[in-house]
Amino acid sequence: MTARPTLADVAARAGVSASTASLAFSGSGPVSDATKERVLAAAAELGYAGPDPRARSLRRGRSGIVGVVLEERVRSAFLDPVKIRTLDGIADGIAPLGAALLLLPFIGGESEGATIEDAPVDAVVLIGCSPRVEHSLEILRRRGIPTVAIEGGPTGDDVPDISIDNRDATRRGAEHLRSLGHRDVGVVTLPFDAERTSGPVDAALEARASTQVTIERLQGARDVFPTAPAVAAATSSIEDGRLAALLLLADGSGRALPAEARPTAIIAQSDLLAAGVIHAAEELGLAVPGELSVVGFDGIRVDGLRHDLTTLDQPSTDKGRAAGEAVVRLLAGEPATSLAFTSTLHLGDTTAPPAR
Amino acid sequence: MTARPTLADVAARAGVSASTASLAFSGSGPVSDATKERVLAAAAELGYAGPDPRARSLRRGRSGIVGVVLEERVRSAFLDPVKIRTLDGIADGIAPLGAALLLLPFIGGESEGATIEDAPVDAVVLIGCSPRVEHSLEILRRRGIPTVAIEGGPTGDDVPDISIDNRDATRRGAEHLRSLGHRDVGVVTLPFDAERTSGPVDAALEARASTQVTIERLQGARDVFPTAPAVAAATSSIEDGRLAALLLLADGSGRALPAEARPTAIIAQSDLLAAGVIHAAEELGLAVPGELSVVGFDGIRVDGLRHDLTTLDQPSTDKGRAAGEAVVRLLAGEPATSLAFTSTLHLGDTTAPPAR
DNA sequence: CGAGCCGCCCGAATCGATTCGAGCGCCCGC
DNA sequence: GCGGGCGCTCGAATCGATTCGGGCGGCTCG
Numbered sequence: 199m200t201a202r203p204t205l206a207d208v209a210a211r212a213g214v215s216a217s218t219a220s221l222a223f224s225g226s227g228p229v230s231d232a233t234k235e236r237v238l239a240a241a242a243e244l245g246y247a248g249p250d251p252r253a254r255s256l257r258r259g260r261s262g263i264v265g266v267v268l269e270e271r272v273r274s275a276f277l278d279p280v281k282i283r284t285l286d287g288i289a290d291g292i293a294p295l296g297a298a299l300l301l302l303p304f305i306g307g308e309s310e311g312a313t314i315e316d317a318p319v320d321a322v323v324l325i326g327c328s329p330r331v332e333h334s335l336e337i338l339r340r341r342g343i344p345t346v347a348i349e350g351g352p353t354g355d356d357v358p359d360i361s362i363d364n365r366d367a368t369r370r371g372a373e374h375l376r377s378l379g380h381r382d383v384g385v386v387t388l389p390f391d392a393e394r395t396s397g398p399v400d401a402a403l404e405a406r407a408s409t410q411v412t413i414e415r416l417q418g419a420r421d422v423f424p425t426a427p428a429v430a431a432a433t434s435s436i437e438d439g440r441l442a443a444l445l446l447l448a449d450g451s452g453r454a455l456p457a458e459a460r461p462t463a464i465i466a467q468s469d470l471l472a473a474g475v476i477h478a479a480e481e482l483g484l485a486v487p488g489e490l491s492v493v494g495f496d497g498i499r500v501d502g503l504r505h506d507l508t509t510l511d512q513p514s515t516d517k518g519r520a521a522g523e524a525v526v527r528l529l530a531g532e533p534a535t536s537l538a539f540t541s542t543l544h545l546g547d548t549t550a551p552p553a554r
Numbered sequence: 555m556t557a558r559p560t561l562a563d564v565a566a567r568a569g570v571s572a573s574t575a576s577l578a579f580s581g582s583g584p585v586s587d588a589t590k591e592r593v594l595a596a597a598a599e600l601g602y603a604g605p606d607p608r609a610r611s612l613r614r615g616r617s618g619i620v621g622v623v624l625e626e627r628v629r630s631a632f633l634d635p636v637k638i639r640t641l642d643g644i645a646d647g648i649a650p651l652g653a654a655l656l657l658l659p660f661i662g663g664e665s666e667g668a669t670i671e672d673a674p675v676d677a678v679v680l681i682g683c684s685p686r687v688e689h690s691l692e693i694l695r696r697r698g699i700p701t702v703a704i705e706g707g708p709t710g711d712d713v714p715d716i717s718i719d720n721r722d723a724t725r726r727g728a729e730h731l732r733s734l735g736h737r738d739v740g741v742v743t744l745p746f747d748a749e750r751t752s753g754p755v756d757a758a759l760e761a762r763a764s765t766q767v768t769i770e771r772l773q774g775a776r777d778v779f780p781t782a783p784a785v786a787a788a789t790s791s792i793e794d795g796r797l798a799a800l801l802l803l804a805d806g807s808g809r810a811l812p813a814e815a816r817p818t819a820i821i822a823q824s825d826l827l828a829a830g831v832i833h834a835a836e837e838l839g840l841a842v843p844g845e846l847s848v849v850g851f852d853g854i855r856v857d858g859l860r861h862d863l864t865t866l867d868q869p870s871t872d873k874g875r876a877a878g879e880a881v882v883r884l885l886a887g888e889p890a891t892s893l894a895f896t897s898t899l900h901l902g903d904t905t906a907p908p909a910r
Numbered sequence: 911c912g913a914g915c916c917g918c919c920c921g922a923a924t925c926g927a928t929t930c931g932a933g934c935g936c937c938c939g940c
Numbered sequence: 941g942c943g944g945g946c947g948c949t950c951g952a953a954t955c956g957a958t959t960c961g962g963g964c965g966g967c968t969c970g
Contacts, residue, residue, distance in 0.1 A: 250956055289659075
């Protein structure tokens with residue numbers, strides 16, 4: 199017999215009915231020890247590998263899988279330590295469910311296979327703040343799948359959003375710089391739109407911005423330094439942070455601008471970007487924090503960075519865990535509410551009073 | 555009506571049978587345009603969100619999901635750029651299937667939910683070379699799930715293994731060092747076992763090693779430098795590479811050993827480790843490559859590293875893609891064979907003749 | 911000694927979609 | 941005018957497990 203044995207085969211061999219065999223496996227029903235043992239023995243003889251998860255999930259109505267929608271390709275999503283921490287938190291939060299995580303590409307791709315339109319998931323977590331959140335929400339709502347967003351911007355009452363105080367936190371970082379005496383401050387921002395336009399931020403770019411987090415953090419900086427020049431990075435990476443910083447600190451030929459023509463401090467919207475800013479400063483021969491103060495955002499430990507970065511420590515893992523817990527509550531039929539975490543300013547060794 | 559509508563509801567509303575409605579959705583059968591349109595209209599009115607993936611997968615026998623077993627927790631797995639590239643390659647390779655990736659924790663955990671014992675997957679890719687591969691293979695074999703391993707060590711005829719020439723490649727790197735004149739060479743290795751024991755490598759540790767890749771690469775180094783001292787890192791990370799290198803280069807008080815007491819070159823088993831080695835050298839005031847040559851492995855671009863690392867460029871993405879394509883073949887009923895890729899020595903600026 | 915209760919097992923319905931073979935008009939050609 | 945062929949639709953079986961209500965013994969208590 200080449201076909202895999204089914205529960206019915208096992209039951210027949212054990213001389214019991216399929217229903218009894220099922221009970222014996224799930225262990226929930228009233229089955230005598232003798233019978234259970236006989237069923238398990240029969241299963242072992244036939245090489246039965248347990249109930250087919252597909253059939254079980256059809257009958258039970260649950261698949262034991264939670265989908266995670268990444269706003270980007272797998273490749274880039276996992277280069278971001280914040281996302282990884284968040285994922286880890288989610289895995290932690292849904293642990294009581296014993297569910298696995300299904301990576302779902304953002305929709306709009308041409309893939310004919312599993313997307314949020316058509317994936318056997320019990321619930322979905324949307325990570326990130328892509329412009330597609332609206333579209334995704336609509337599909338999930340129609341499918342009736344419980345959904346939780348992380349930094350999803352305005353969702354609906356039915357979709358809890360887990361976020362942090364992006365604007366307020368950045369403002370506190372900016373105020374720290376102002377209290378040190380800084381007046382000329384530059385900003386290196388996360389991408390503004392799905393096209394990841396990089397370079398100096400102007401009104402046009404701000405107008406078509408679709409990334410909530412970028413805007414909120416920029417507003418926080420502008421609350422304190424209304425005229426701060428900003429440069430957008432293409433991705434949240436060290437290299438793109440370095441490139442963006444060079445636009446603020448160097449002239450076209452790659453030499454440092456004179457002191458009076460460059461900012462004395464840079465607010466980076468992520469720690470990876472901040473690490474790139476520091477690299478750029480070192481490359482230009484500018485001491486950190488002596489000639490340039492740097493503030494980051496995230497509170498990750500950048501592998502290989504030898505500074506104790508002054509940054510806004512956000513609870514990424516907690517955010518993920520909260521999202522996971524919200525999923526658990528939704529699946530239990532309980533209401534789950536949106537939640538905003540607070541970031542704390544960590545004072546490292548990358549900020550100091552300006553030289554001049 | 556609060557319950558989600560089913561295909562039968564749609565069919566009833568459209569005045570056709572369920573079978574016809576099904577054909578109208580899948581688009582494969584001979585259905586008149588008028589009927590199809592009527593069905594789709596009825597679906598729209600009822601807010602039908604497409605066929606239930608659970609039921610479909612039960613009937614079709616396929617779920618459209620490919621499992622990926624990570625040897626570690628999600629957290630650590632995704633900190634490794636090689637794994638990320640591999641994952642990306644897998645996603646690429648299985649694209650024709652249009653399948654999503656299900657992250658499966660390694661087994662042995664107490665999680666009651668989805669594991670490889672019980673997950674609705676059509677196929678599985680085992681990444682990494684954990685000692686649990688054997689156990690995983692047994693379960694998957696019993697379940698009759700097509701499986702592909704990546705660096706899985708000895709599998710069976712039924713499980714293709716995608717690997718690279720770890721030993722031979724490392725040997726070529728070592729020969730490059732020897733041809734430059736190096737005689738005293740140290741090795742910084744990947745972890746040896748599941749406990750991630752770190753520190754100097756001795757016979758006892760080698761004896762209980764369970765990680766195939768580590769051993770093969772160490773053998774390659776020993777082929778050229780039989781007595782090379784080796785230090786194991788706890789993880790493949792910059793920081794652990796730095797710590798391991800310090801054991802080879804510095805004394806207990808954190809000062810560089812005299813030139814005659816330390817190696818003139820270090821072979822690191824990954825690029826992240828190599829980056830850490832370079833950091834350690836700079837910290838000790840040793841010039842790279844002047845006073846210390848460094849060879850890495852992987853060929854990734856380490857974010858933030860300002861050297862052009864001499865390394866063994868392995869086709870990580872290709873490996874993943876090959877695994878994905880093997881999955882596609884297995885699912886098509888075709889045989890898939892093991893495959894070994896070749897790494898190429900990339901000559902960067904981190905190797906030079908020894909100073910003495 | 912009999913009635914009731916309890917523990918254990920079975921039968922049958924159900925989850926929702928897919929698929930195969932059969933049936934039914936209708937048109938065309940002979 | 942009639943039979944064959946073709947295009948579309950329907951019924952019913954099927955995928956494999958779960959679950960609920962019922963029934964059948966055996967034991968206990970009055």
